[in-house]
Amino acid sequence: MELSYILNELGEDREMYFNSVAPPIIQTSNFSCKTVNALREALLHESEVEFYTRGNNPTTDLLEKKVAALEGAEHALAFGSGIAAVSAAVMSQVNAGDHIVSVAKPYSWTNTLLKKYLPKFGVETTFVDGRDAANFEKAIKPNTRVFYLESPNSFTFELQDIAAVTKIAKAHNIITIIDNSYATPLFQQPIALGVDIVVHAATKYISGHSDTMGGIICSTHARITKIFESEFMTLGGIISPFNSWLLLRGLRTLPIRMERIADTTRKVVDYLTKQPKVQKIFFPFLPTDSQYELARRQMSNNSGQFTIQLQTENLEEIDRFCDNLKHFLMAASWGGHESLIYPTAASYNAGNYKSDLPPNLIRFYIGLEDADYLIKDLDQAFALI
Template sequence: MDLSYILNELGEDRELYYCAVAPPILQTSNFACRTVDEMREMLRNEAEAYLYTRGNNPTVTMLEKKLAALEGAEHAIAFGSGIAAVSAAVLSQVNAGDHIVCVDKPYGWTNTLMNRFLPRFGVEVTMVDGTDPENYRQAIRPNTKLLYMESPNSFTFELQDIAAIAALAKEQGCSTIIDNSFASPLFQNPIQFGVDLVVHSCTKYIGGHSDTMGGIVCGSRERINKIFEREYMTLGAVLSPHDAWLLLRGLRTLPVRMEHVAETTRKVVAWLEKQDKIAKIFYPFSPSHPQYELARRQMRNNTGQFTIALKTDDIRKIDRFCDSLQHFLMAASWGGHESLIYPAAAYHTPDGKYKSKLAVNLVRFYIGLEEADYLIQDIEQALRMI
């Protein structure tokens, strides 16, 4: 399916809304039925019907159709946040007494879900170094139901061999889920490698403007409808029509934004690799990265995230560098128009304790839509502060 068609036409029946170029926000909680028989039919098939916006809404459906197509999936279901999508996808695959194998060092709230929430309900989780598929194999038990990936995963961006782990899961009778937020659906499509469910934080690249939140789960119609009937309708973490409309707006410019971000990031990283105050750069598309060939095989392009290790462990110097940046906001997310940093040193508490497994000298960068020279000059002056 052509990318231009997906972004600009798919799911948009303009004749139904006065040929308006921008789709309407159908800000309604209810949809009326004309007869009892019509209501009976809707209740029998609520996953495919418009009965109640906590289930389906036409504005949200447009978004779901486009994102499913971008991922090469049969169907998709939208949530109010990325972690809501992750949680519903994971819960849909396990019951009490089951076991999950999860990549180590995932997104923080995914880690909380795996290691603090699920064990309360009798689901065991084993965290593994995902850089070697054999680690997944070694962790599988008779009651393993799910292999969870996040490739590249958060902060230090290790990759998993998606095709190898998906093949292992099928061999062992397990399901697979991957968080694909880092790469976006434009630059990586895990379903092509055999993954069952793909999740995204739409708050990131898909929205692109740092003004809305959302999540998506993409997969087969059977798996998505199962999530709809259980986790989605029961837990109620739905996406509002207005937020769906904002995400549709973000999709229109996704290719242009992603190409600009990718090009600028390459320039900034190339400059950073020559700086003597940088000990290491975590960036999968650098030829020196140990998983460079895997990154090129799985992803069509680089994105805007990388992490640097400053050549110091002195908290005062690390803080001075971060505080001196004038054109990078310090914030937790990424994927919008603005460039950001997230310092591991933020986990250093006033009483001198450090509450993270990450090295304290790591600073995660996200490159937004600013020009490369503008950002490089800012990093250069901040490095002089240490």
């Protein structure tokens, strides 16, 4: 399917809603049935029909259909947040006594799920350096059920060789799950590389406007139906029809936003490579990065995140640099129109440092501003340290 068709035409049954160009928000909790037999059929096939918005809703169905097509998946399921999607995907594949092998340093709440929540139910996780696919194979136990990937990795953006890891997984009958939020379906196609389940924090690039939360799981029709009938309906991590509509709006401009962000990011990173007050840049599309060739092989383009390590470890200087950036907001999420920073130094409080990362790291997210506008801001902030 062509990208333009997916974003603008797939599932757009405009004649059903008065030929409106934008799809309606079906803001209802309930759908009625005309006969007892119709109700009976709806109960038997709840995963396939609109019966109760806690299950299916036409606005959300359209979002799911489009994201599944973008990922090259048979089916998708939308959730109220990214971590709700991650949790449901992982929990759907394990039982008490099972084992997971995860890439080290995943997203913070994924880390919490794997380290603190699942152990309460007898599920153990081994964390490995994902830069070497052999580390996944070395960590396999007889009860290993899942490989959890995040490529690029959160904050320091290490890659995993997705095709190599999925080859190992298939040889051992292990399910692979990947968080593809960083790259989006436009810049990385994990299913084509052998991944079984793809998850997204749709709050990020799919939304693109910093005004809604959302998460999505993409996989086979059978796996999505299984998740629907268990983790989704039981735990109720649903998305509202209005938020689905906002994510559909974001999808319309995803290609042009991602191209703009990618281009601006390269210009800003190029400037930073010449900045003497930067010790290191964590960005897989930097030609000097050890995983540059892998990045080019399995991703079609860079997105807007990278991390810098300042030359100084002086917290006052780090704070001064961050506090004096005028055009970068300081915030935890990313993916919208606005450029952001998130310093690890924020984890330092009253003599305690609660992070495994050095305190002089600053994660950047590049939005839709002009590159020169952002570079001038960086220039004046660097002058203060």
